[in-house]
Amino acid sequence: MKKLINKPEDVVAQSLGGVAAAHGDLVKVLYNPNIVVRADAPVQGKVGVISGGGSGHEPMHGGFVGMGMLDAACPGDVFTSPTPDQMEAATKAVNGGAGVLHIVKNYTGDVMNFEMAAELCQAEGIEVVAVVTNDDVAVQDSLYTAGRRGVGITVLAEKICGAAAEKRMNLQQVADICRKVNDQGRSMGMALTSCTVPAAGKPTFDIGDNEMEIGIGIHGEPGRKRMNLQSADEITEMMAEAIISDLPYKNGDSVIAMVNGMGGTPLIELYIIYNKLNQICQAKGIKIARNLVGNYITSLEMQGCSITLLKTDDELTALWDAPVHTPALRWGV
Amino acid sequence: MKKLINKPEDVVAQSLGGVAAAHGDLVKVLYNPNIVVRADAPVQGKVGVISGGGSGHEPMHGGFVGMGMLDAACPGDVFTSPTPDQMEAATKAVNGGAGVLHIVKNYTGDVMNFEMAAELCQAEGIEVVAVVTNDDVAVQDSLYTAGRRGVGITVLAEKICGAAAEKRMNLQQVADICRKVNDQGRSMGMALTSCTVPAAGKPTFDIGDNEMEIGIGIHGEPGRKRMNLQSADEITEMMAEAIISDLPYKNGDSVIAMVNGMGGTPLIELYIIYNKLNQICQAKGIKIARNLVGNYITSLEMQGCSITLLKTDDELTALWDAPVHTPALRWGV
Numbered sequence: 001m002k003k004l005i006n007k008p009e010d011v012v013a014q015s016l017g018g019v020a021a022a023h024g025d026l027v028k029v030l031y032n033p034n035i036v037v038r039a040d041a042p043v044q045g046k047v048g049v050i051s052g053g054g055s056g057h058e059p060m061h062g063g064f065v066g067m068g069m070l071d072a073a074c075p076g077d078v079f080t081s082p083t084p085d086q087m088e089a090a091t092k093a094v095n096g097g098a099g100v101l102h103i104v105k106n107y108t109g110d111v112m113n114f115e116m117a118a119e120l121c122q123a124e125g126i127e128v129v130a131v132v133t134n135d136d137v138a139v140q141d142s143l144y145t146a147g148r149r150g151v152g153i154t155v156l157a158e159k160i161c162g163a164a165a166e167k168r169m170n171l172q173q174v175a176d177i178c179r180k181v182n183d184q185g186r187s188m189g190m191a192l193t194s195c196t197v198p199a200a201g202k203p204t205f206d207i208g209d210n211e212m213e214i215g216i217g218i219h220g221e222p223g224r225k226r227m228n229l230q231s232a233d234e235i236t237e238m239m240a241e242a243i244i245s246d247l248p249y250k251n252g253d254s255v256i257a258m259v260n261g262m263g264g265t266p267l268i269e270l271y272i273i274y275n276k277l278n279q280i281c282q283a284k285g286i287k288i289a290r291n292l293v294g295n296y297i298t299s300l301e302m303q304g305c306s307i308t309l310l311k312t313d314d315e316l317t318a319l320w321d322a323p324v325h326t327p328a329l330r331w332g333v
Numbered sequence: 334m335k336k337l338i339n340k341p342e343d344v345v346a347q348s349l350g351g352v353a354a355a356h357g358d359l360v361k362v363l364y365n366p367n368i369v370v371r372a373d374a375p376v377q378g379k380v381g382v383i384s385g386g387g388s389g390h391e392p393m394h395g396g397f398v399g400m401g402m403l404d405a406a407c408p409g410d411v412f413t414s415p416t417p418d419q420m421e422a423a424t425k426a427v428n429g430g431a432g433v434l435h436i437v438k439n440y441t442g443d444v445m446n447f448e449m450a451a452e453l454c455q456a457e458g459i460e461v462v463a464v465v466t467n468d469d470v471a472v473q474d475s476l477y478t479a480g481r482r483g484v485g486i487t488v489l490a491e492k493i494c495g496a497a498a499e500k501r502m503n504l505q506q507v508a509d510i511c512r513k514v515n516d517q518g519r520s521m522g523m524a525l526t527s528c529t530v531p532a533a534g535k536p537t538f539d540i541g542d543n544e545m546e547i548g549i550g551i552h553g554e555p556g557r558k559r560m561n562l563q564s565a566d567e568i569t570e571m572m573a574e575a576i577i578s579d580l581p582y583k584n585g586d587s588v589i590a591m592v593n594g595m596g597g598t599p600l601i602e603l604y605i606i607y608n609k610l611n612q613i614c615q616a617k618g619i620k621i622a623r624n625l626v627g628n629y630i631t632s633l634e635m636q637g638c639s640i641t642l643l644k645t646d647d648e649l650t651a652l653w654d655a656p657v658h659t660p661a662l663r664w665g666v
Contacts, residue, residue, distance in 0.1 A: 002525040002526060002542070002545075002562065002636060003525075003565075003602060004525070004565045004568065004598060004602035004603070004605060004606055004637075004638060005564070005565050005602060005605055006564045006565050006566050006605070011601065011605065012601075014565075014604075014605045014608050014609075015601045015602070015604040015605050015608070016604075017604075017608040018603075018604030018605055018606070018607040018608035018611070018626070019604050021607060021608055021611040021621075022604070022607050022611075022624045022626050055601060056599070056601060058599065058600040058601045058604075059600055063600070078601075192335040192336075192337070193335060209335070212335075229335065231338070231339045232336075232337045232338050232339050232347075233339055235337065263597075263599040263600075264596075264597040264598075264599070264634060264636070265337060265597075265634065266389075266391060266596040266597070266628075266631055266633050266634050267391040267392055267396070267596075267628065267631070268344065268345075268348045268388060268389060268391045268411075268633070269336060269337040269338060269348070270337070270351075271347075271348040271349075271350075271351030271352050271355070271391075272337060272338055272339070272344065272347045272348050272351055273337055273351070274351040274354060274355050275347050275348070275350040275351035275354055276347075278351070278354040278355075288354075291355045293351070293355050293660075295599075295600065295628070298599055298600070300599050300601070301597060301598065301599050301636060303335060303597070303634060304337075305337060327626075330663060330664055331663055331664075331666070332666070333664070333665070
């Protein structure tokens with residue numbers, strides 16, 4: 001196992017220590033339970049927006065804490081759901097009296113623990129609404145998941161809901177926006193290589209030198225099929241076709257498109273994928289109104305990528321364009 | 334070779350196509366010769382700032398073209414110096430009548446070709462000054478380089494010189510700022526794995542499962558030594574010590590610190606490195622005034638990282654903080 005780490009059991013805490021040291025102007029990091037909280041939380045009168053999940057997907061979620069995006073994130077152990085006490089602590093830390101939205105990726109452990117945390121907080125008088133993201137078109141059920149997995153749309157939902165909350169929309173409105181983003185978003189991923197969870201010390205799965213996995217999950221869960229390596233254009237076509245036909249996205253639609261790296265794929269390759277995706281969308285009359293190309297929801301050092309499309313409109317695009325200031329995403333400020 | 338590419342010979346052009354499609358509001362991409370130019374170039378009365386080098390180090394340099402940073406970048410083939418005609422075309426494209434600064438990383442081919450381009454442009458009446466960066470403390474001479482290699486400080490120099498030019502400093506002033514940044518900057522890198530140049534199809538170098546290379550160059554050139562894998566803290570200490578003792582950086586200094594990923598290393602690990610670097614600097618009384626943690630000057634899919642320190646002052650920090658709007662670096666706008 002080749003990694004820039006110390007002891008496997010210290011990976012999350014020491015990485016959070018780095019986040020705190022690098023971004024103390026934006027976030028504070030609290031330990032036991034571990035949460036990353038916006039430096040000026042709670043913002044009175046604003047809906048709090050939190051998310052969380054296993055570590056190893058950085059910058060998601062801790063890198064998205066700050067003005068205009070998340071109020072807090074709950075980082076679990078690597079590829080392991082955070083605990084209800086993390087989510088409870090985060091909810092309380094960001095409660096400014098207007099309620100708290102939980103954005104939950106659809107993994108069984110995450111959903112269950114966020115539900116427990118919501119009940120605990122509601123019992124103490126904090127209004128909580130949870131929205132579960134489930135945008136991965138690859139498979140219906142998967143390891144750790146009943147129904148579709150929540151993946152890339154979560155990044156876009158966090159940005160857009162954060163902007164909605166910043167505008168002082170109320171909890172129901174922010175939750176409605178989140179559901180709309182999830183409903184209009186679809187994703188799919190693929191991998192060239194496995195990743196290695198530090199505590200496991202060996203690759204999550206085996207894959208041949210000439211193989212790739214289409215439709216892979218962000219923890220290396222099996223996707224649609226294992227096949228021989230294809231060209232970037234062919235890979236992009238397979239993923240784009242699966243995504244576009246699913247909603248479906250149609251001639252005349254405007255979308256926000258994300259080409260996301262899994263952590264070990266260089267940017268030069270992600271732009272080759274984006275180049276082809278743009279051509280495919282153009283040919284179908286789908287206009288890419290906004291885009292993100294880079295590492296946003298990763299799987300440790302896995303080589304591969306994912307594509308996310310979100311059908312957008314004036315409301316969502318304006319919320320997308322609103323100022324954001326987090327460690328990983330920043331504009332307008 | 335596992336890569337998200339089509340034909341190896343199309344990697345650079347298709348990746349540039351993706352950049353143009355994704356960032357057409359910020360840059361335009363011209364082909365034959367290939368250059369990435371700020372969308373509103375030339376900016377009349379402003380010093381033009383350009384750089385360039387082999388592709389495979391993205392986002393450097395094309396990702397740094399835009400308001401407040403580079404006016405143009407010249408992407409060569411992967412790990413291959415751009416040609417003089419690219420540099421000449423870029424210089425002419427950004428000449429707004431106030432002269433053009435060439436920021437050149439110290440590699441023999443880059444230096445030679447930028448010199449030829451400067452002569453051609455000067456013969457046509459464009460004032461050109463070149464500043465060569467050579468911040469890598471690892472080795473004195475290396476493959477492709479006489480003297481120290483130019484690495485991470487180039488990113489910081491491009492940001493700071495871009496801001497200086499935006500403030501309408503004149504060519505000599507911007508060049509002086511660039512020399513100051515280079516003089517006060519030091520870097521060192523390391524790798525856990527090799528990378529594979531697409532056209533070569535096999536790893537640039539062999540490295541054992543339990544080995545790492547300390548002081549590696551951004552093309553995989555040999556560094557100071559090959560040794561058994563160490564912990565993140567030990568690796569950070571080795572690199573930080575080599576950097577800090579070289580300038581030397583002293584008690585009371587303020588620095589801009591960059592922890593840079595080589596392309597295949599996940600963010601969770603880079604923050605572990607930053608966490609330790611921050612502790613080392615604190616213990617020595619060196620204050621990290623600003624920081625960058627992420628992939629900025631990469632080596633394709635290589636796993637590893639580099640550290641860059643720049644001794645800063647009010648002038649440099651203000652230029653660092655000035656607005657920038659490029660594909661890869663954005664703030665204040």
